[in-house]
Each structure stands twice: as structure tokens, then as C-alpha cells.
Amino acid sequence: MILDMLRQLLPEVEVDPRLLSALLGSSAAAILVLKWMRQRWMQKKIEEARRRRDLGLGQMEKAVQQFKQQNPGIQTSHILSLSLVQLTEKLKEGSLSPESVLYAYMDKALEVTREVNCLRHFIPECEEQLRAVRRRKEKGLLYGVPVSIKDHIGYKGHLSTCGFVQLLSKLGQEDSVMVKVLKRQGAIPFVLTNVPQSLFNYDCSNSIFGQTVNPLNHKKSPGGSSGGEGALIAGGGSVLGFGTDIGGSIRLPSSFCGLCGLKPTGNRLSLSGISGPIDGILSVTGAVGPMARDVDSLALCMRALLCDDMFCLDPTVPPLPFNEEVYSSSAPLQIGYYDTDGYFLLPPCMRRAVHETKEILQKAGHTLVPFAPPRPDYVMNELFVKGLFADGGSTLLGMFAGDPVDPGLKPQVNCYRIPTLVKKMLALTVRPLFPRLAGYLTALCGVRSEKLLWKQHAEVTAYRMEFIATWRKLKLDVVLCPVLGPAFTVGYPGKLFAAVSSTMLYNVLNFPAGVVPVTTVTEADEEDLKHYTGHYGDPWDRTLRQAVEGAVGLPVAVQCVALPWQEELCLRFMKEVETLARERKRRKV
Structure with missing residues (x-):
């Protein structure tokens, strides 16, 4: 038996x-x-x-x-040098063939993955999609464009592993709505990209396919959990990619790799057919969104996806087509700004990036208003961490029970494994010296009852209303703020999960938020980093300093935020920041 x-x-x-x-x-x-x-x-x-x-x-x-x-x-170097907007124009007019573009990017993607290990799998059906695109009379907005997609964005006949061994036998039964709409718009998904085990990490490593590294510096992480996407696009192996974001997983790789990335309002783009290790989290809102080398690429992508096909295939997506008038507007903006959220003080280069961006925006005629996110410790612990780990982490730990834990994730997983009573005792013990760590440990204990979970959901809603009231009192259009960066040394993200405070805020709020690179780390920044002590002077602050050391020349980005369902305004603001930052760089040169 x-x-x-x-x-x-x-x-x-x-x-x-x-x-x-x-x-x-x-x-x-x-x-x-x-x-x-x-x-x-x-x-x-x-x-x-x-x-x-x-x-x-x-x-x-x-x-x-x-x-x-x-x-x-065929001159592949010319093809690879084109922006997405230029590429689509040449494909549409016929001066470039979809075949030449697809195989140019396939070739480059192979080269990039040999260096940084960013591909999880090839999609051989791309050649069939290429022929289908060729036969179709109507050319979609993404006609002939090769696109890369994150591991768990469902594609029929392919795995969605989330970095887990136990998910290696489950093939997708049909395409996700995102993939279906991309295909109908003429795009050609050709590769799936690597992710960290569980997706609950902003490094990019798992025990199956290994560590993905940053193409700009192989000692550094590309970020996560959409790290394979970040590395592939930054290395030149994709012109447009798709990630997901529940705490910064689009924005962090974009920051680490020097890309533009957009986390839309949850469900502005369909999540149907995109699977994760834990479904049903309501306190923190996830989203799927684009990553590319410039803002116009993101706008073109959103223009293509916000179409009747999307709204028909997934009726839960609000039928809001792309608002061209908002994106193309040049009216002056009322912009709130801050250089720290009050929970995790980011490195000197990040604060410099915010202030330099503030200055060029002011010179361009925009109004900049100081803004402070309300109660940062409260939102991090009581809303974000408790929302993600309402069950004390038991569901996530259940996923690890049958899998070898990736070395980079062990510090994080070991923290989750501490028994609840021990977490509470540790929190009481360390609170006098390390209050931030104590608050995090307490939050990891979870909610533990239905009544308290409902209360927590109500608190999230109340905080959103409080935040919006503060926003409207200052008559803001958008907000400029920091994003975690520059790129961490490989292995450090697993030691500093709570450092995502700058991005997680907008998942709790469910606001659209995008990232734009504006400068690079200088020798002066590296020198200033030696004097960094953070807000608390605790072990986390010391670890953050170690994580970002040795980053001279790496990109530094800022984060641009708008109110819910205002992706076009968010993109318009991102475009303004991108244009002004490029002009400033040219003047310096």
C-alpha cells in the first residue's frame, strides 16, 4: 500500500x-x-x-x-537602434519587414541572455504569429513588433512557474487576455523572461533557472520581480516588455536598469490569465504594465491595448480608451514633490535626482509644491505588510514547503518562518532600539481573524481617502518622488524587503505610477554615501548603504504619480520629465 x-x-x-x-x-x-x-x-x-x-x-x-x-x-544594428515609435512607422509603411525585426531581436535576445541569464523560455509559436500577422489585412498599432513577457503572464502551452519547481508541470490552457490583445494588435510575443522565486522579491533569481544580473553591471541586480524583463530590455534584446507590479515589480527593475516603466491603476489593463503564487489579496493592488526605453513607447503601448478587444475580452476592465488630448497637453502642472517618504531614506543620489528634476520643472513653468505622504510607518506596516501577509505568511510558506529556497531569498523566508509568538516577543525586545524593525515584525504576524481583516480593508480605503484629500487640498495634478535605487548588489534585496516603501505606497493607494531615469550616480554621490545614516541609523540603514555601494555610472530615476485612472496624465508628466532631463544632459555635454 x-x-x-x-x-x-x-x-x-x-x-x-x-x-x-x-x-x-x-x-x-x-x-x-x-x-x-x-x-x-x-x-x-x-x-x-x-x-x-x-x-x-x-x-x-x-x-x-x-x-x-x-x-x-539585413542591417540588424539599424533595426535595434530604432525606438518603438520609429519601428512601428517603418513596419507599417513597409520599409522594414516583420521577419527582419523579429529575427533581429531574437538574435540580440540570445546574445543578452548569454551575458545576464534573463530568458526563461523561447516561444516558438512566434513564427506562427508572424505568419498570422502577415496574412491579416488590418495592421494593428503594434504590427510586427516583437515583445517579451514576464514568466507568469499566461501563454497557451507554456509554463507560468513563478520560480517554483512545483509549478513546472502546469502548462497554460489558453493565452491571457493581455497576450490575446497584443496578438490582435499585431505584436509578436517571442520570449518569456526570468523572475525571482515566489515573485515576492526584487532581485531576480530562482533555483531552477538561476540568477539574472544587471546588463549595466554584472555585480548588480536587475531588480524584480520583473527582473528578466528589465535586463533583457536594458541589454537591447527587446523593444517592449511586460511586467507586473504589486509592490514595485515594474518600477524597481526600471529604476535599476535605466528604463521607463508604468504601473497602471489596477485593472486598467486586464489581469485575466496572469497567475501568481497567492491570489485574492485585496489590501494591496497589483497591476500589469509596460516597460521600454522611453516614455513614448509606453504611451504607444497603452494606446494599442486600451481598445475594444481588451474591453470585450475582459468586461471587468473599464472601457476607457487612451485619452490623446491629456497626453499631448502642454498646460503647466501643479506638482507635489518629496525626496523621502519618511520611512526609508534613500541614498544621496536619489534625493539629488528629485531636487534636480524639481528645478528643471520649475524653470519650464510648472509649479512645485512640497508634499508629505501621511503616516508612512502606518501605511508600510499596517496596510502594506499586513495586507500581503494577512495570514502571517502561511500561504506563501506553503509554496516553499515543497521547493528548495533560492539562496538570495533565504533571509526573507527565514524571517517569515519565525513563529508568531517569537515574532511578537522579538518585536517587544528590539522596539526601544529598533522601532522600525519592531513594527515590521509585528506586521508580519498578520491579521489572524476575518473581523480584523475586514477592518484592515476598511483602513486601506480610509487611508486612500485621506491621501486624496491631502492631494486635493494642495490642488495637485501629479506628484514627483523618489524610487528605490540605484541598483542593489546581487543578494541584497532579500535582506531589505521593507526598503520598497517608496513604491509600495502606490499599490496600497492604487494610483498609476511610472519611473523615468534622469541622471547617473557620480563620484560625489558615492562619497556622500559614506556619510549616509538614514532616518533611523539601524541595521537596515547600514545594509542599504552597503547594497548601493559601487554604483558610479549607473542610472538614477524618479517616480511620477497621478490619481487613479489617469494613466495618460501620468505618462504626460513622465514625458515632460524625460524631455527636460535629456535637455539638461545635452547642455552639460
């Missing part, structure tokens, strides 16, 4: 009945055997997944070589 049960549980492991019968003589031996067999099964699954990925990348390389042999005169 036990043998039969084991064969059902572990069908791919060859079991020697005589060996097993002898070992099952004692319960301790049985546990050891089961553990060994489970580890062996996981290792086999990992090896199979890596083999499938390598086969896919080999298939991708073969297709590229075949195209090159048949079309020896």
Missing part, C-alpha cells in the same frame, strides 16, 4: 521495492527516504526544465541562423 502511494506521489522516481521495504522498518528511516526521494524528484524536474529551456534557446538560435543565411544583407 505504501509503495503504491509513493508511486502515485512520485511517479517519475524509480523505486526499488526491496530497498524501500527494508528502510521502512523504522519511521525515522522512512522520513529520510521520503525526503531523499523528494529532493531527487525536484532535482530531476529542475534538470528537465533547464534542458527544455536550452532546447528552446537552441531552436531560437537555429531559426535566427537560417534567416541570416537566407537574408545576408
Whole structure:
């Protein structure tokens, strides 16, 4: 009977009945055997997944070589240098073929992933989509554009692993709504990109496919959880990619990799068919959104996706087409700004970036008004952390129970594993010296009852109203603020989950927020960093300083925010910041 049960549980492991019968003589031996067999099964699954990925990348390389042999005169460097707007124009007028563009980006993506390990899998169906695009009479706004998508954005016949071994057997039954709309707009999804195990981390590593590194500096992380997207686009291997964001997972890779990224209001773009390790979180709002090299690319993407196909395929998405008038407006803006949220003081280069951006916006005729987010400690602990870990982290830990924990995630997971009573005792003990750490530990204990969860949901709503009231009292159009950065050294994000306070705020609020690179880390910034002590002078502040050391030359971004459902205004503000920052850079040169 036990043998039969084991064969059902572990069908791919060859079991020697005589060996097993002898070992099952004692319960301790049985546990050891089961553990060994489970580890062996996981290792086999990992090896199979890596083999499938390598086969896919080999298939991708073969297709590229075949195209090159048949079309020896194509200048791929020219294709790769074009912005998304330029690329779509040339595809539409016919001066570039979809074939030449697709294989140019396939070739470049292979080159980038050899350096930084950003691809999770090739989508061979892209060649079928290429032929479908060619046959179609109507050309969508993304006609012939190769696009990359994050691991868990559902694609029929492909895995959504979220970095877990236990999800390596579950193939998508149909395309997500996002993929369906992209295809109808003429886009060609061609690769899936790597993510951190669980997606609850802003590094990019898992035990199956390994560590993705930043193409700008291989000692640094590309950010996460859309880190594979960030690395691929920053390396030049994709012109447009898609990530998801529940605490900064689009904005952090964009910040770390020097890209533009937009987290829309939740459900402005459909989340149908996008799976995560934990579904049903209501206190913190996730979103899917675009990442690219410039703001116009994000705007073009949103223009294409906010269409009848999106609204029909997912009737829960508000039928709000892209508002061109708002995006193209040049009216002066009333802009709130702050250089720290009051919870995590970011490095000197980040505060410099905010103030320099404030100055160029003022010179351009906009009005800048000091703004302070209300009660930062409260929103971080009581709303964000308790919202994500209302069950004390038990659901997430259940996902790790059957998986090897990625080394970069171990500090984070070990913290979740501390028993609730011990967390509470530790919080009481460290509160006099480290109040921020104590608040975080208490919040990780979760909500623990339905009544308290409903109360927590009500508190989130009340905080949103309080924030909006403060915003409207100052008559703000948008807000300029920092985003976590520059890029952390690999391994540090798992030690500093709470450092995402600058981005998580706008998931709690469910406001659209985007990231725009505006400067780079200088030698002076690195020198100032030596004197950084943070708001609290606690171990987290010291760890943050260590995490961002050695970043001279890496990009520094700012965050641009608007009220819910005002993505066009957010993008218009981002475009203004991008234009002015580029002009300032040119004047310096």
C-alpha cells in the first residue's frame, strides 16, 4: 500500500521495492527516504526544465541562423537602434519587414541572455504569429513588433512557474487576455523572461533557472520581480516588455536598469490569465504594465491595448480608451514633490535626482509644491505588510514547503518562518532600539481573524481617502518622488524587503505610477554615501548603504504619480520629465 502511494506521489522516481521495504522498518528511516526521494524528484524536474529551456534557446538560435543565411544583407544594428515609435512607422509603411525585426531581436535576445541569464523560455509559436500577422489585412498599432513577457503572464502551452519547481508541470490552457490583445494588435510575443522565486522579491533569481544580473553591471541586480524583463530590455534584446507590479515589480527593475516603466491603476489593463503564487489579496493592488526605453513607447503601448478587444475580452476592465488630448497637453502642472517618504531614506543620489528634476520643472513653468505622504510607518506596516501577509505568511510558506529556497531569498523566508509568538516577543525586545524593525515584525504576524481583516480593508480605503484629500487640498495634478535605487548588489534585496516603501505606497493607494531615469550616480554621490545614516541609523540603514555601494555610472530615476485612472496624465508628466532631463544632459555635454 505504501509503495503504491509513493508511486502515485512520485511517479517519475524509480523505486526499488526491496530497498524501500527494508528502510521502512523504522519511521525515522522512512522520513529520510521520503525526503531523499523528494529532493531527487525536484532535482530531476529542475534538470528537465533547464534542458527544455536550452532546447528552446537552441531552436531560437537555429531559426535566427537560417534567416541570416537566407537574408545576408539585413542591417540588424539599424533595426535595434530604432525606438518603438520609429519601428512601428517603418513596419507599417513597409520599409522594414516583420521577419527582419523579429529575427533581429531574437538574435540580440540570445546574445543578452548569454551575458545576464534573463530568458526563461523561447516561444516558438512566434513564427506562427508572424505568419498570422502577415496574412491579416488590418495592421494593428503594434504590427510586427516583437515583445517579451514576464514568466507568469499566461501563454497557451507554456509554463507560468513563478520560480517554483512545483509549478513546472502546469502548462497554460489558453493565452491571457493581455497576450490575446497584443496578438490582435499585431505584436509578436517571442520570449518569456526570468523572475525571482515566489515573485515576492526584487532581485531576480530562482533555483531552477538561476540568477539574472544587471546588463549595466554584472555585480548588480536587475531588480524584480520583473527582473528578466528589465535586463533583457536594458541589454537591447527587446523593444517592449511586460511586467507586473504589486509592490514595485515594474518600477524597481526600471529604476535599476535605466528604463521607463508604468504601473497602471489596477485593472486598467486586464489581469485575466496572469497567475501568481497567492491570489485574492485585496489590501494591496497589483497591476500589469509596460516597460521600454522611453516614455513614448509606453504611451504607444497603452494606446494599442486600451481598445475594444481588451474591453470585450475582459468586461471587468473599464472601457476607457487612451485619452490623446491629456497626453499631448502642454498646460503647466501643479506638482507635489518629496525626496523621502519618511520611512526609508534613500541614498544621496536619489534625493539629488528629485531636487534636480524639481528645478528643471520649475524653470519650464510648472509649479512645485512640497508634499508629505501621511503616516508612512502606518501605511508600510499596517496596510502594506499586513495586507500581503494577512495570514502571517502561511500561504506563501506553503509554496516553499515543497521547493528548495533560492539562496538570495533565504533571509526573507527565514524571517517569515519565525513563529508568531517569537515574532511578537522579538518585536517587544528590539522596539526601544529598533522601532522600525519592531513594527515590521509585528506586521508580519498578520491579521489572524476575518473581523480584523475586514477592518484592515476598511483602513486601506480610509487611508486612500485621506491621501486624496491631502492631494486635493494642495490642488495637485501629479506628484514627483523618489524610487528605490540605484541598483542593489546581487543578494541584497532579500535582506531589505521593507526598503520598497517608496513604491509600495502606490499599490496600497492604487494610483498609476511610472519611473523615468534622469541622471547617473557620480563620484560625489558615492562619497556622500559614506556619510549616509538614514532616518533611523539601524541595521537596515547600514545594509542599504552597503547594497548601493559601487554604483558610479549607473542610472538614477524618479517616480511620477497621478490619481487613479489617469494613466495618460501620468505618462504626460513622465514625458515632460524625460524631455527636460535629456535637455539638461545635452547642455552639460
